[in-house]
Amino acid sequence: MMFAIEEINGNDSLLPNISLGFWIYDSCDTLSRSLQGTMWQLTGHKDPIPNYACRETSPLAALIGDEKSRMSITIAQLLGVYKHAQISYASTVPALSDKSRFPSFFRTVPSDEFQCLAIARLITFFGWTWVGIFAEDNDYGLIGSQMLNEELIKAGVCIAFYETIPLFYSQEKIRRIVEVLKKTTARVIVVFSISNNLYPAMLEIVKSEASGKVWIGSDGWNLFPLFNKKEFVKTLKGTIVLSITRHNIPRFKEYLYDFLHFRTAEDIFVGEFWEQAFGCRWNDSNTDHITVQEGRTKRKLCTGKEDLKTLDNQFFDLRNLRFMYKVYNAVYMVAHALHAMYCEQEGPFFNGSCANIKHFAPWQLLHYIHKVRFQDTMGQEIFFDLSGNPPASYDFLNWQVLSSGSFYDVNIGHYDSGAASGQDLNINTSAIVWNEGYTQVPVSTCSESCGPGYWKAILDGRPVCCFECIPCSEEEFSNQTDATECQKCDDDQWPTVRRDGCRKKSIEFLSYQDPLGMTLAVISVLSGLIPSTILVIFIRNRHTPVVKANNRELSYLLLLALILCFGCSLVFIGQPTTPTCIVRQIAFGVVFAVCISCLLAKTIMVVLAFRATKPNSNLRTWVGPRLPNALVLFCSLVQVLICITWLIVAPPFSQMNMKSQMGKIIIECNEGSLTAFWCMLGNLGFLATVSFIVAFLARKLPDSFNEAKFITFSMLIFGAVWISFIPAYLSTTGKYTVAMEIFAILSSSAGLLSCIFFPKCYIILMRPEMNTKEFLMGKTTGNFKKTK
Numbered sequence: 001m002m003f004a005i006e007e008i009n010g011n012d013s014l015l016p017n018i019s020l021g022f023w024i025y026d027s028c029d030t031l032s033r034s035l036q037g038t039m040w041q042l043t044g045h046k047d048p049i050p051n052y053a054c055r056e057t058s059p060l061a062a063l064i065g066d067e068k069s070r071m072s073i074t075i076a077q078l079l080g081v082y083k084h085a086q087i088s089y090a091s092t093v094p095a096l097s098d099k100s101r102f103p104s105f106f107r108t109v110p111s112d113e114f115q116c117l118a119i120a121r122l123i124t125f126f127g128w129t130w131v132g133i134f135a136e137d138n139d140y141g142l143i144g145s146q147m148l149n150e151e152l153i154k155a156g157v158c159i160a161f162y163e164t165i166p167l168f169y170s171q172e173k174i175r176r177i178v179e180v181l182k183k184t185t186a187r188v189i190v191v192f193s194i195s196n197n198l199y200p201a202m203l204e205i206v207k208s209e210a211s212g213k214v215w216i217g218s219d220g221w222n223l224f225p226l227f228n229k230k231e232f233v234k235t236l237k238g239t240i241v242l243s244i245t246r247h248n249i250p251r252f253k254e255y256l257y258d259f260l261h262f263r264t265a266e267d268i269f270v271g272e273f274w275e276q277a278f279g280c281r282w283n284d285s286n287t288d289h290i291t292v293q294e295g296r297t298k299r300k301l302c303t304g305k306e307d308l309k310t311l312d313n314q315f316f317d318l319r320n321l322r323f324m325y326k327v328y329n330a331v332y333m334v335a336h337a338l339h340a341m342y343c344e345q346e347g348p349f350f351n352g353s354c355a356n357i358k359h360f361a362p363w364q365l366l367h368y369i370h371k372v373r374f375q376d377t378m379g380q381e382i383f384f385d386l387s388g389n390p391p392a393s394y395d396f397l398n399w400q401v402l403s404s405g406s407f408y409d410v411n412i413g414h415y416d417s418g419a420a421s422g423q424d425l426n427i428n429t430s431a432i433v434w435n436e437g438y439t440q441v442p443v444s445t446c447s448e449s450c451g452p453g454y455w456k457a458i459l460d461g462r463p464v465c466c467f468e469c470i471p472c473s474e475e476e477f478s479n480q481t482d483a484t485e486c487q488k489c490d491d492d493q494w495p496t497v498r499r500d501g502c503r504k505k506s507i508e509f510l511s512y513q514d515p516l517g518m519t520l521a522v523i524s525v526l527s528g529l530i531p532s533t534i535l536v537i538f539i540r541n542r543h544t545p546v547v548k549a550n551n552r553e554l555s556y557l558l559l560l561a562l563i564l565c566f567g568c569s570l571v572f573i574g575q576p577t578t579p580t581c582i583v584r585q586i587a588f589g590v591v592f593a594v595c596i597s598c599l600l601a602k603t604i605m606v607v608l609a610f611r612a613t614k615p616n617s618n619l620r621t622w623v624g625p626r627l628p629n630a631l632v633l634f635c636s637l638v639q640v641l642i643c644i645t646w647l648i649v650a651p652p653f654s655q656m657n658m659k660s661q662m663g664k665i666i667i668e669c670n671e672g673s674l675t676a677f678w679c680m681l682g683n684l685g686f687l688a689t690v691s692f693i694v695a696f697l698a699r700k701l702p703d704s705f706n707e708a709k710f711i712t713f714s715m716l717i718f719g720a721v722w723i724s725f726i727p728a729y730l731s732t733t734g735k736y737t738v739a740m741e742i743f744a745i746l747s748s749s750a751g752l753l754s755c756i757f758f759p760k761c762y763i764i765l766m767r768p769e770m771n772t773k774e775f776l777m778g779k780t781t782g783n784f785k786k787t788k
Helices: 002-009 031-043 069-082 112-125 139-154 171-183 195-207 230-236 252-262 268-278 289-298 322-343 362-371 515-540 552-572 578-612 618-622 626-649 674-697 708-731 735-766 773-787
Strands: 062-064 085-088 105-107 130-136 158-165 188-192 214-217 240-244 373-375 381-383 393-401 407-416 425-427 454-458 467-471 493-495 502-504 506-508 653-657 664-670
Touching: 002 252, 002 322, 031 069, 062 322, 069 085, 069 105, 069 139, 085 322, 085 362, 112 139, 112 188, 112 214, 112 240, 112 393, 112 407, 112 425, 130 139, 130 171, 130 195, 139 158, 139 188, 158 171, 158 195, 171 195, 195 230, 230 407, 240 322, 240 407, 322 362, 322 381, 515 552, 515 735, 552 578, 552 626, 552 735, 578 626, 578 653, 578 664, 578 674, 578 708, 578 735, 626 674, 664 735, 674 708, 708 735
Parallel strands: 062 085, 085 105, 130 158, 130 188, 188 214, 214 240, 506 664
Antiparallel strands: 240 393, 373 381, 393 407, 407 425, 454 467, 493 502, 653 664
């Protein structure tokens, strides 16, 4: 302060012809003395008289101080009544920003509100989400830590514990602090306390060997002589402390050397410093002879000629004199406000009046302090916001260890509240030395992060940072760390094996390239050749009795229908399209209706032929080709009518089924109308049932006319195949559903072919002697004889 005042008084451009003076009062860290000193300065009398000023010299411009927040609060409450300006260089409690309570309080040090923001940004920068908090039991610790707590919660950081540090030694409370520290899984501990109050607790922590923690200290730790001992190295190595930004004051170090040298014994402060720095003692004439003799034997006398430059003392390391810079700015702030008031041409007060620099009211200077904005000798812009706070700027210091075993701090980063978002924090991670056991940035989380493919489930009764990682379901994915929920892929995509992304679903249908499709296609073609061959055989032997028996034309039509039955299964193979979906179902329904109609007509003709042989039978007029042809045509037209109705109401179409099978898009045919589909199958079932009943009843008719036994077996096979098909069709999906339908078509067609035509082919090819009218009639005669 003295240096700043002398510098201002020597500056012709600042307050010309005006000199500043000062008066120093030591409050001794007690509230009563701070109030007493404040009243003393207000009244100008050693015995203060409230509301009375007897100052005969220059007016009191402003009060610089106090250091501690609790002292400044008491002083600010009193000065606010009189609107006297107070500028603190070290008080950081956020409550002092409240202008309704402290209208005349300003400070050149940032509020703890910004300190909390800086610490929170540091914690989030390193990705720590699980931290503990120690706070000293006063306004500085409690309010600051509470604001820090709020900022951490906003940033998604959880508090593992919150403990207060007693201002007065309490073994019980300190023991609890140690126990909490040893039990916690948090590796990062934030301390809102000054060194003196923390020291007893930290001493017990060191004794308990609770190491391996990263300590984050508030600006109360910025000077560490108390902890600069070997017993604290293991515990506090790697500590990161928030500190007021360092600034060197030009020519201040030389000023200190000169000032201390010329004010040795005459100044009580300098004299005490001199004794401690050089280990000597001043000769006091008031001291009795015995005391002087004792002093001489213990310490040499100070001469005042000792060389200050030979001292290796932290006092002269101006990097650590952080609050000195704030005091320096506080004095300049008052000087610039006085200068603005002194040079004002048009008064801002009532009726344009100006303040008199020699006799001004306190509130008048307050008006100018609010508006002061200047650059100091280091080029820093200095001003106060509406709350009386300066721009916030902090350094982050890392405690590292010298070879001698003592601490030294290294600047590892900077925080500037006025910088753009995202650029307010700058950390040099390569310059950081962590606590023993950490070669890289320590991890402090309640739960390990959930990687892609998992989502975090919050545990009941625990903070949000404590969670369990749950794998995403088979239909969901998460592609980010610590996802709160899994997401569904698009309909045409499916989660990867690790559930950390989506991939295109595979497209599935029964293709000709598929082994199953290829096999069924080959079987269909080969099976179709069999009825074709039989048809050729029947045409070549069309005049033989076996072929002519039971309506030769119906046999030809049945063989042609069976060829189409085997062939229509090929339409079911390949990528389904709407035309193929229509053709496959209609062709299947109509062709099978023709087959079963032919069998029904054959069976009915067997019965009519046998009944017509009886004397005086009226059924002879029905025997002939017209009845079976009409019957086949009628039954087939009924099926065609069902199919046409189906096509009109809701025809089949192709669709992409993305839901039935995981990871696959099934291209399939949608029947359009299930009612029409089952009506078509029901009609086939009805025809097959009637054919089976008629054939079963006619099974004992004479052999020369009788195909009923073979038709009975064929209908049993047909019914068994399609009854089995229904549950299989409903229980399978994708290409296997189509394969089941093809298998049913091939099986039922093969059953009809083998039961109806294989016995006749055997006679034609293997037993030609049986393919004669005489043999058949002879066999019939033999049967009649046996009956008689």
